[in-house]
Amino acid sequence: MKNGTLNNNGGVAWFLCDLLDQPVVEREGGSLGRLVDLIADVRDHDPPVTGLVISGPRRSRLYLPWNWVEDLRPGLIRVRSGARDSLSPLELPNGGTFLRKALLDKQIVDTAGAKVVRVNDLQLRQRNGALVLARVDVGLRGLLRRVGLHRIILPTLKWLFGYTLADSLITWRLVQPVGSADILRLKFSQARLSRLHPADLADILADLDRPERDRVFRALDIDTAAEVLEESDPKVQVQLIEQLPAEKASDVLEQMSPSAATDLLQELEEPHAQSLLKEMEPEAAEDVRCLLSHDEETAGGIMTTSFFSQPPHVTVAQTLEAVRKEASDLDVIYYIYVEDQDGHLLGAVNLRELLTSDPNASLESIMERRIVSVSLDAGQADVADLFAKYGLRAIPVIDEDSRIHGVIRFKALLDVVAPHLGR
Amino acid sequence: MPANPPLHPPSCPVPAETPALRTSWWRRLSLILAVVGPGIITSNVDNDAGGITTYSLAGAEFGLRLLWSMLPITGVLILIQEMSARMGAASGKGLAALIREHFGAAVTFYLMIGIVLTNLANTVAEFAGIAAAMELFHIDRHLSVPLAAILVWFIVVKGSYKAVEKVFLGACLFYVAYIITGFLIKPDWPLVTRELLTPRLDFSAPALIMVVGLVGTTIAPWMQFYLQAAVVDKGLTAEDYRIVRWDVILGSVTVSVIAIFIILVCAATLHAHGIRINSAKEAAMALAPLAGRYAAGLFAFGLLNASLFAASILPLSTAYTVCEAFGWESSVDCKFDEAPQFYTLYSLMIIFGAGLVMIPGAPLIPIMYLSQVLNGLVLPIILFFMLRLINDRSVMGGMVNGRLSNVLTLGAAFILSGLSILTVFMAMW
Numbered sequence: 001m002k003n004g005t006l007n008n009n010g011g012v013a014w015f016l017c018d019l020l021d022q023p024v025v026e027r028e029g030g031s032l033g034r035l036v037d038l039i040a041d042v043r044d045h046d047p048p049v050t051g052l053v054i055s056g057p058r059r060s061r062l063y064l065p066w067n068w069v070e071d072l073r074p075g076l077i078r079v080r081s082g083a084r085d086s087l088s089p090l091e092l093p094n095g096g097t098f099l100r101k102a103l104l105d106k107q108i109v110d111t112a113g114a115k116v117v118r119v120n121d122l123q124l125r126q127r128n129g130a131l132v133l134a135r136v137d138v139g140l141r142g143l144l145r146r147v148g149l150h151r152i153i154l155p156t157l158k159w160l161f162g163y164t165l166a167d168s169l170i171t172w173r174l175v176q177p178v179g180s181a182d183i184l185r186l187k188f189s190q191a192r193l194s195r196l197h198p199a200d201l202a203d204i205l206a207d208l209d210r211p212e213r214d215r216v217f218r219a220l221d222i223d224t225a226a227e228v229l230e231e232s233d234p235k236v237q238v239q240l241i242e243q244l245p246a247e248k249a250s251d252v253l254e255q256m257s258p259s260a261a262t263d264l265l266q267e268l269e270e271p272h273a274q275s276l277l278k279e280m281e282p283e284a285a286e287d288v289r290c291l292l293s294h295d296e297e298t299a300g301g302i303m304t305t306s307f308f309s310q311p312p313h314v315t316v317a318q319t320l321e322a323v324r325k326e327a328s329d330l331d332v333i334y335y336i337y338v339e340d341q342d343g344h345l346l347g348a349v350n351l352r353e354l355l356t357s358d359p360n361a362s363l364e365s366i367m368e369r370r371i372v373s374v375s376l377d378a379g380q381a382d383v384a385d386l387f388a389k390y391g392l393r394a395i396p397v398i399d400e401d402s403r404i405h406g407v408i409r410f411k412a413l414l415d416v417v418a419p420h421l422g423r
Numbered sequence: 424m425p426a427n428p429p430l431h432p433p434s435c436p437v438p439a440e441t442p443a444l445r446t447s448w449w450r451r452l453s454l455i456l457a458v459v460g461p462g463i464i465t466s467n468v469d470n471d472a473g474g475i476t477t478y479s480l481a482g483a484e485f486g487l488r489l490l491w492s493m494l495p496i497t498g499v500l501i502l503i504q505e506m507s508a509r510m511g512a513a514s515g516k517g518l519a520a521l522i523r524e525h526f527g528a529a530v531t532f533y534l535m536i537g538i539v540l541t542n543l544a545n546t547v548a549e550f551a552g553i554a555a556a557m558e559l560f561h562i563d564r565h566l567s568v569p570l571a572a573i574l575v576w577f578i579v580v581k582g583s584y585k586a587v588e589k590v591f592l593g594a595c596l597f598y599v600a601y602i603i604t605g606f607l608i609k610p611d612w613p614l615v616t617r618e619l620l621t622p623r624l625d626f627s628a629p630a631l632i633m634v635v636g637l638v639g640t641t642i643a644p645w646m647q648f649y650l651q652a653a654v655v656d657k658g659l660t661a662e663d664y665r666i667v668r669w670d671v672i673l674g675s676v677t678v679s680v681i682a683i684f685i686i687l688v689c690a691a692t693l694h695a696h697g698i699r700i701n702s703a704k705e706a707a708m709a710l711a712p713l714a715g716r717y718a719a720g721l722f723a724f725g726l727l728n729a730s731l732f733a734a735s736i737l738p739l740s741t742a743y744t745v746c747e748a749f750g751w752e753s754s755v756d757c758k759f760d761e762a763p764q765f766y767t768l769y770s771l772m773i774i775f776g777a778g779l780v781m782i783p784g785a786p787l788i789p790i791m792y793l794s795q796v797l798n799g800l801v802l803p804i805i806l807f808f809m810l811r812l813i814n815d816r817s818v819m820g821g822m823v824n825g826r827l828s829n830v831l832t833l834g835a836a837f838i839l840s841g842l843s844i845l846t847v848f849m850a851m852w
Contacts, residue, residue, distance in 0.1 A: 105523050107520075143528055146527070149532075207752070209516045209517075209520055210516065211514070
């Protein structure tokens, strides 16, 4: 690596570890100390190196701005004469991040592969006199180079098996550092995190160590946080919600579907769950309290109360209008349930029928009266059988008087069944 | 959800004012099991094949003379385990991750090689324990060891490890039987107490080697990684630390009490009759005429359970530790392609562990002995890293080590290194 590699942009690229711990030499002046770290400004898409951290007397750390650097490559770090007088006590400039202290050997999120990896090395590229952070090395080859075994193992692999161990480098723009809350608040971080699917984000959070995980979760907006929580394992859910301030935690719970919020609250210790319930908006809390009263293992325990129902005399046009308004807050929109004033389930209309029917027709006239429903205390296995038999997307849950209490989504059933599949 | 009364009548069957977070019987049970924490599990795995063998040998060969050493060993065990648990609770990270982040890739790499080799030697010892225990039930090792290897592999990869862990842990309750046996053989209690409380410094080679064996089997390097990982995995934080500490102390004391009783039983029976043994298996066979078939059966069963439990945890813990250090995906919930390094390491540990035991004429006793010396050699190195980390405020916040704890740990690390190096020299001499 001593001669650097030409990368596709024509600039010369170095690895951070080939630069660290080398003497920083002043032109006509001798050594200033050893290079301990580099500081780069991560607010830029291609973060430029803005300063050097140099070892000073008695284990102190000194800072030298980048504009003093004359030449910097493996084997030679030279600064202009007079640099010695510009050394200042180390202070991290605004938007700056330590490449070694904050990134090297730490966890980082590969947003393209949606996984967590550890940084083995950082690749820096020269561009118009500046040195920019270009790529992150996460591969075995980089690890062997760090250990110093690449000179033995790589030729051996080549000789024995004709195998060349390729470098595994990820472009800086596709990774998300998670070492500091400040960086996570920056615009580029928010953009990179928002590109990830909540389910992937949930997996990533599970793979991160606790401090990093908490930091990333706190950086998410309420909506994303709610979606991510819904996709997370119960154990991770509990840890994530417990470290949030009660106010934000209750906001996140309100944004979750009532059934998911209920499941989460059941995992928490009783006093904590109660205090979160008190913090929540009354309507959302009402839904959750209602669901809490059912056993987890029964239909009542896996149903959601966030469904859509209408009185029988309402017209198709009115219903469509109402669906338009409320759809974003509902768990189930494919079926519109028709109920009388006392909540008795009369029938159901699916969205396709609604869209193809005469706008002036009443729901009563087009609804399906033969409804497959399940009782509140039915077991999960019974529910699964019904889904399998009738091929429905959702099944209403009724009590002895056939009043509708909630709806079981196919997705909720999948959550119940999935653990028993395969392994 | 916006209120829209005419469109969406709320339909709750119970009075909304009295919400009750219902707990089903299963939840209640799991809450009780949750009290059995990382410290107790780690300690019970610690009573593994090597442990039971070493304790038996110590009692048979030296009678009660080495009994006193269990007290300082317990002290050091509590000291070190408490540090591991505190580091897990304060940092939220595993030991391997902390070492990687603070000491760099090269140091971590060579340390991991040491850990893998040490743990492999320990795993071989566990499979040797399985072979010995099953031979007591007249099952040939060429049948029992491969079966155990496959069982262990499947339990973790295809089954629910957490459930299995509880079964093993439940089986550990049978170790109470060691204590009962200890009472049934009616030892001379005043003498036992006196021996326990009077340190006898014996610098003869066999005694020193035995003491190193006792230390090496009771305080093993893998335990620090496993315990810290378990604390992190449980999501225990600084607030839970009080309970965590009691869990660790309780676990360490449990392991020592059982060890003391194993030494006691072997001392009062085998040593008193001048019977020489070379393994836990021989201890079990020799016990039958002296303490009854029940005691012998207990030894055999205890050895089997301990070996199986440790054989299923050691390879897993090794794979997790290494993957954590290098940032590789590690989860038994992943498919092979998603976590190739994890599964390869895990499988190799089992294949080599079980395979070495199967080699005809494999020197099982020296292997078991070697694993303990390796433990003794690697442990001070781990302690050095732990001390550096646990005094770092950027890792521990306000939970850094106190001065007393530092001095004691440093002292223990020096004594342990000295003892280990001494034994290696004596063995070579």
